[in-house]
Amino acid sequence: MAILRVKDVSKRFGGLKALTDVNLNVEENSVHAIIGPNGAGKSTLLNCLVGKLMPDTGSVLFDNNSVLGLEPFQINQMGISRVFQTPEIFGELTVMENMLIPIFAMRDGAFRMHAYETIAKEKDIVEQAEAMLVEMNMADKREMHAASLSRGDKRRLEIGMCLSQNPRLLLLDEPTAGMARADTNNTIDLLKQIKDERDITIAIIEHDMHVVFSLAERITVLAQGTPLVEDAPENIRGNPKVREAYLGEAA
């Protein structure tokens, strides 16, 4: 069953057609990669899924509910978590607080005036956050300011924050962009581990073919705002159309 259905989505910016009639189904509990050359519309598509952009036409259904017109926080509350290209974390807060916030958001919803309670009294939430830090291998850094973490640790923390909400769909926007080889491999291992251990659907936008072919079960190639092919990784590798889109007609 497809958990995310994108149907006939188009988006224009002035004269530029960023997306044209994009159709895409992401199957539940799969890892689906969306690849494509620069300017293919990958980020625009992602922004249409999370409430940052409103498509001109078409529909986006998550678990048979439309997400169009909803605010990002509402879409998150439906069960979609997003990891950004550059890690978006609460830099001035401690690692532990970073982990507590998404768990509070899950339990209490988008707003709650819990101004007189103390955090330490919320034992369930503190325990969940601690367990997540252990899972992410960051328990020893819990009192550090998140801004002082290394790039790789910031990425781990962000993924951990998303996972702590038990999302049904995890969206990753070039999760290894700008990373060294070792950090990239660590991130791949972490994502593989997540995929194996959890009932979770992962949709990933990626440039790095190494990452894509190590993780994806299904790949959609986007070119000039429209899906070119959708297939299993082994069929994508040799596809002449994909080569053409990436390397130009001369190849």
Place this chain on the structure above:
Amino acid sequence: MFGLNKKDTGLLIIVGILTLLAPFILNPFPADSAMAQFNAGYPDLMQRFVIFGIFAIGFNILFGLTGYLSFGHAAFLGVGSYSAVWMFKLLSYNVIPAIALSVVIAGLFSLLIGYVSLRRSGIYFSILTLAFAQMSFALAYSVLSNPKFNLTNGETGLQVYADDPQILQGANAPDLPHLFGLPMRATYTLDIGAWSFDFNAGYYLCAVVMMVVFYLAIRIFRSPFGMMLRAVKSNQQRMNYTGLNSKPYTLAAFVISGMYAGLAGGLMAAMDPLAGAERMQWTASGEVVLMTILGGTGTLIGPVLGAGFIKYFENIFSKINDNVLHSWFAILPDGLEDAVVFIIHPFIGKGWHLTLGILFMLVVIYLPGGLVEGGQRVSNWFKRRKSGADDAPSGKTEPAE
């Protein structure tokens, strides 16, 4: 204790003891000595310390936690004062309903202004709050003061007149603000030798109120709600994508700080039953920003320190005049004495703002964390010196062996 951790409980107790003993602490010099002008232990000034402390504590909940810099908080202070005086005019001189109404009205007023202003962030938010505050000032100063509808009494300021209804004012009740019969001006003076200490009812009412709201501020700082407010300051994008709606959080912080400001305004009117439009002017809004930054933005005790610091120097520096300076420097030769007085002259009396400006510049440049950071540096320096002193003797003894 009180649901706080050890450190916060310690802080609360220290602040409690200091405010309780303030009449002693602020009057260290004998009443007739030359240094007596540096005493700050008279009721009027002590009241202002704690009232502006409350104002700054509330401002810090908005600015320190969420990072939204409001330049219009004096409007809420003014609204609080007007509400309190209206309570005096209509009901009675009892301060409890007056203070309660000032908090409620300031809360409603800040809900309105916050709702509109918080549609923008950063500098645009600051400008919007400034515009609203200046509009409130104009309303209070002229628009809402005409023969047909006189809400604020314009330039003169709102005050209680003999023909006001005061429907609950008892026959024997004091004819000035009181707490169930205890006049706010009641002062007991204790003379010990050359020293003289004033214990003022109004000051102690303000001090008790400040302790309560300071405690509430600590609770807010340590609560999940406080953590969310710091998350607003840190990264709104991540907050939004974590399923949290940052708008009601910032609005709640705005209203809470507006209510603190209203409370301060109400107390001000309770100490002296008069409300003027100048309390809402932008300079008054700027002053609370200075207090918070000077003391230490986002720290618990910083705003109180900043408020005390500014109010103390405002009073002391503005009281010093050329005659005082001449008496200080009388030992110098005549020409030199005049020269020194000439140099210092612009920084005292009415020119004390110049001194404040220089102090503020020094703090912002060298102590971005405010007085609290200064205190931390001094205590670290002492710790290091102490550990250095521990090492030094061992270094000396070694060669002797």
